[in-house]
Every structure is written in C-alpha cells, then in structure tokens.
Amino acid sequence: KGTMIIDGQKVQFDGEQHVLEVIRKAGIELPTFCYHSDLSVYGACRMCIVEDKWGGISTSCSTPPKDGMEIFTNTPKLQKHRRMILELLLSSHHRDCTVCEKNNQCKLQELARRFGVRQVRFDTKNGKLPIDSSSTSVVRDPNKCIMCGDCVRMCEEVQGVGVLGFANRGSNIKIVPAFNKELGEVDCVNCGQCITVCPTGALLIKNDTDEIWKALYDKKKRVVAQIAPAVRVALGEAFGLEPGEAVTGKIVAALHRLGFDEVYDTAFAADLTVMEESKEFAERLSSGGKLPLFTSCCPAWVKHAENRYPELLDNISSCRSPQQMFGSVVKQHYRGSGHERSTFIVSIMPCTAKKYEAKRPEFSNSGEKDVDVVITTQELIMMIKETGLQFSELEPDSFDMPFGMASGAGVIFGVTGGVSEAVLRRLYQHKTALHLKSLSFDDVRGMEGIKETQVDLDGKIIKLAIVNGLENANRLIKSIQNGEVEYDFVEVMACPGGCIGGAGQPLASCALSKEERAKGLYKVDRVSQIKTSEENPSIISLYKNMSEDSHEMLHNK
Numbered sequence: 001k002g003t004m005i006i007d008g009q010k011v012q013f014d015g016e017q018h019v020l021e022v023i024r025k026a027g028i029e030l031p032t033f034c035y036h037s038d039l040s041v042y043g044a045c046r047m048c049i050v051e052d053k054w055g056g057i058s059t060s061c062s063t064p065p066k067d068g069m070e071i072f073t074n075t076p077k078l079q080k081h082r083r084m085i086l087e088l089l090l091s092s093h094h095r096d097c098t099v100c101e102k103n104n105q106c107k108l109q110e111l112a113r114r115f116g117v118r119q120v121r122f123d124t125k126n127g128k129l130p131i132d133s134s135s136t137s138v139v140r141d142p143n144k145c146i147m148c149g150d151c152v153r154m155c156e157e158v159q160g161v162g163v164l165g166f167a168n169r170g171s172n173i174k175i176v177p178a179f180n181k182e183l184g185e186v187d188c189v190n191c192g193q194c195i196t197v198c199p200t201g202a203l204l205i206k207n208d209t210d211e212i213w214k215a216l217y218d219k220k221k222r223v224v225a226q227i228a229p230a231v232r233v234a235l236g237e238a239f240g241l242e243p244g245e246a247v248t249g250k251i252v253a254a255l256h257r258l259g260f261d262e263v264y265d266t267a268f269a270a271d272l273t274v275m276e277e278s279k280e281f282a283e284r285l286s287s288g289g290k291l292p293l294f295t296s297c298c299p300a301w302v303k304h305a306e307n308r309y310p311e312l313l314d315n316i317s318s319c320r321s322p323q324q325m326f327g328s329v330v331k332q333h334y335r336g337s338g339h340e341r342s343t344f345i346v347s348i349m350p351c352t353a354k355k356y357e358a359k360r361p362e363f364s365n366s367g368e369k370d371v372d373v374v375i376t377t378q379e380l381i382m383m384i385k386e387t388g389l390q391f392s393e394l395e396p397d398s399f400d401m402p403f404g405m406a407s408g409a410g411v412i413f414g415v416t417g418g419v420s421e422a423v424l425r426r427l428y429q430h431k432t433a434l435h436l437k438s439l440s441f442d443d444v445r446g447m448e449g450i451k452e453t454q455v456d457l458d459g460k461i462i463k464l465a466i467v468n469g470l471e472n473a474n475r476l477i478k479s480i481q482n483g484e485v486e487y488d489f490v491e492v493m494a495c496p497g498g499c500i501g502g503a504g505q506p507l508a509s510c511a512l513s514k515e516e517r518a519k520g521l522y523k524v525d526r527v528s529q530i531k532t533s534e535e536n537p538s539i540i541s542l543y544k545n546m547s548e549d550s551h552e553m554l555h556n557k
C-alpha cells in the first residue's frame, strides 16, 4: 500500500504486485509481449521498461511498487530502447504480414506501428525453418516466434502439460516441443491454449475450412452442421455485437446461407450425454462401482489422463462426448434410410482439441468418421467474412429438426460447472423449483479453477469437484491420490472457464469477455422452457426408437 509518482501523477497502490499493474491502473497501457496476469513473471521482452529519476531503467513487470517511487514511462531514452527492441525482433521475424493469418491481430505488428518503427536495418533471419503441422490442432511456425515464452509458461503453469520448452542458448535459442520432436509426436493434448497467448503468428489453429467449402459444393453430400454450446455466446464479438450475447439464430441463418443442408444443436447431444452419464453415475453409486466418476466430454482432459494417469482410466465416464454422440446418432439416422446423398457432418466448436477427438480411430464406423470435419468459432468467422454476409443484419433462423431442440441443461455444458449442474438436475427425484434453483447457487457456478460442493441427492450426500485448467486437475488428482480429499463426481474441462474459454473462440477472450459469455449461457438457460435433459421431447422420442444395441453408439472405452 502506498503512493507512486508516474509521469508526474500521484497514483495510489494497494495490493498490486508489480509496477506494471500500477501503471495500468493509472490508465497507461504500457506495451509488453510476455506479461500475462495468469502466468508467472518472466521479464524477457523488456518492452515494459520504465526510467527512474536518476536515469536507471528497469522492467516494470518484475519490479514491486514502493511508496514514494517516481518513474517515467515514455522518455526519449525509453522510446529509443523500445524501437530498438522491436527492430531486433522484426529483423529475425519472417515479415510476410499481408498473407499471415495473424495480420491485424499480431502484437508485434501493432507495437511496431504504435512506436513508429518504419524500417528494419538488420537482417538476422537464418533461412526458413520448417513449419510444424504434425498436430491435428495447432500449427507452429518457428519463423514467427519472438521467444517471449508465453506458450511455454501457459503449457506448463496453466495446463500442467509442459511439452514446450527453450532449447539452445544465446542467439541460437528457440522454442521447441519436448525432445526436439514435432508437436504431433509429444504429449500435447491439443488444447490450443498456447495459441491464445502467442502474440504473433508463430502458433495458429489448424485451418480445416477448405474441406468444408468442397463438401458444400458437392452435390453428392448432405452437409450437416452441429453448433457447440459455447460458440453462440462468442461469435458475435467478431461482428461488433455485445460479448456474451447469444447469437444462435444468426449463426443458424449464416450456416443455411453458406449452403449447409441442416443445422443442429450440439446441446441436444449434451442432453443425451446427461442421460447416459447420470445413469452411469447412479449405477456406480448404487453398486459400489469405481468413484469418483470423472467426466469425459473434454478431449484434452481425456488425452491428458491417458498420458499421465492411466490408473484413472476406469474412473472416466464411458460416455462419448456430445460432439461424438451427435456424430454417431445422426450418421446412424441417415444410414440405410434410402437417402441418395452421403452425410457429411461438420462440428463448429470453441475448441481445437475437438479436431483431434473427431480423428480418434474409435470414432469411426466401418472406416467412416462419425464427425467429418471440425472447425472452430474462429474458422467459421473467417468463412462468414469470406462470403461477405452481413452477419449482424441476418434475420435469425431456427435450428432444424429433429436434432435441434435442447434443454437449458444442455446449453450450460459450455461453461465450467455446467456438466455437473446438468447431471444433478437429472438425478434429483423431486425436481421442485426450489431444488433446481438451489443447484444454481455459486458452488457449481463461477470461474474459480477448483470448486467443490456437496449436495443432498434425495437423502444421499454427494461430493463434487469442478475443475478447469489441467494444472488444477493435476493438483486435485494429487490430493485425491494422497487421500486428502474424496469425491463422488469430478468435472474436468481443460480450458480456463470451460469451453467458453476454448482456444478456438475469438481472440478477444479476456477475463471480462469470458464472464460475459458465461452469463450469456446462463441467460439462455433461464429463458429456456425446458430445464432438464429428460424433458427434451427429442430425447424422449430418440430413446423410444432406439434399438437394444445402441449402447455402443453412445459409449466407448
């Protein structure tokens, strides 16, 4: 607590850890490549330097504030330094900006413009390094890397995976996947969170839109889309609409205009997942089966468990994720029903790991994938922009039937805590309004990394934990394995905030817009006529017509 003088202005601080935070509090947006409030302080990019009254220079992100401290943020000396840093970064950077996917969203480009760097006097590029496109989800272009280390710290500190690291020293330093291998060969879980912090085009989402354009113009294909819950509260941001505003109807309209034959809701399949997962949970509870039951809908979490916790695999629900339930049910629906065209299923997801999930061999039937292509919210935005459709002016359309109807429970899957809340709604025998409302209390909702709660399920106390971020999952599993805590049900979502914070969402995903997206999903639930999955008429009729051997369509090992 104290007072600093920043550029001649008195600024109070109270609890801020670093001078940079106090500067931002004073309304000055100091540049930085490597400072993120969710990551540890690295202090490598040196863009956030400040000058003291004796002419000394220090990085503000790693200096704690002191009472009476006086600093300047934009002296000629600092300006010269910043320009020099930028020029050096640009000199070793492939500057094909006009064709770079990050054009206009690149921090290096933005700062070069802001600080008036108009020429690059040196050229230190060492030829062209190969682009790593071995992963199903992430493309790595080392020629664009500026060594800020944000991806390394994200992968290690937030995701607890740690497959990216620095190699070599001095001017040969580079960031590489473990053992100098390609990303597709290491234990990367495809979460894409490294992409969300990369300031340049060094890490990008693998683009799969070409395949969709081809399918849309192929007369032999019925092209069917499913829209994930979290997409509807984020896509509008790219077209100037309010963060968190549900634009479901406009997305459906845009997909129809792009040429999709049918547009359905992944939240319908989430209702199906709720039915199957709550049945599995109730059976384990009553028969003394393996507990806790871990959720299985997040493919990055499932892969992380396979890599790191093979001993827990029997604890993971056998339910396929909603994306994959949708694929198998809808393909089955059209299979052998006399339709001339083959069905081509496209998922629109907030998530890069869903691309990987759809390619897992167990999600194919006689060599045909259940979900043909997965694109992220960002890729759909690109497709809409390419066509020139005026998204914000589109008249909303309704989902097609029979797979377009979902309950509020299915929709809240897209936010951390949503799966648990949906499963509990299903399991309550006495669904009084009071019961359902008590569930929406803050214990299961909210953005904290680890939440725990107990609920009285008609006389039986159930202990739940809800986790987002895989490092939080690592911590929780450690406590479970040490016998410090005990749970019956654990929900894990790899991305901070759940799917609303997926790496495929529009880049503006600051903490604030995540909150707005969460509010947006809860609002959809609030106004929804159907609150619980088993009330969904489409789910009721699906179960009525389902054959005995359908279990395999909805589960896997």
Ligand code: HC1
Residues within 6 Å of the ligand: 227, 228, 229, 230, 231, 266, 267, 269, 270, 297, 298, 321, 322, 323, 324, 349, 350, 351, 354, 410, 413, 414, 415, 498, 499, 500, 502
């Ligand atoms: Fe998700 Fe899910 S909620 S995993 O976050 O269970 O991606 O939105 O589609 O499958 O429904 C993602 C979101 C999504 C699945 C559902």
Ligand code: SF4
Residues within 6 Å of the ligand: 138, 154, 155, 159, 161, 162, 163, 164, 187, 188, 189, 190, 191, 192, 193, 194, 195
């Ligand atoms: Fe790490 Fe996720 Fe990036 Fe893979 S996708 S390198 S796991 S942050």
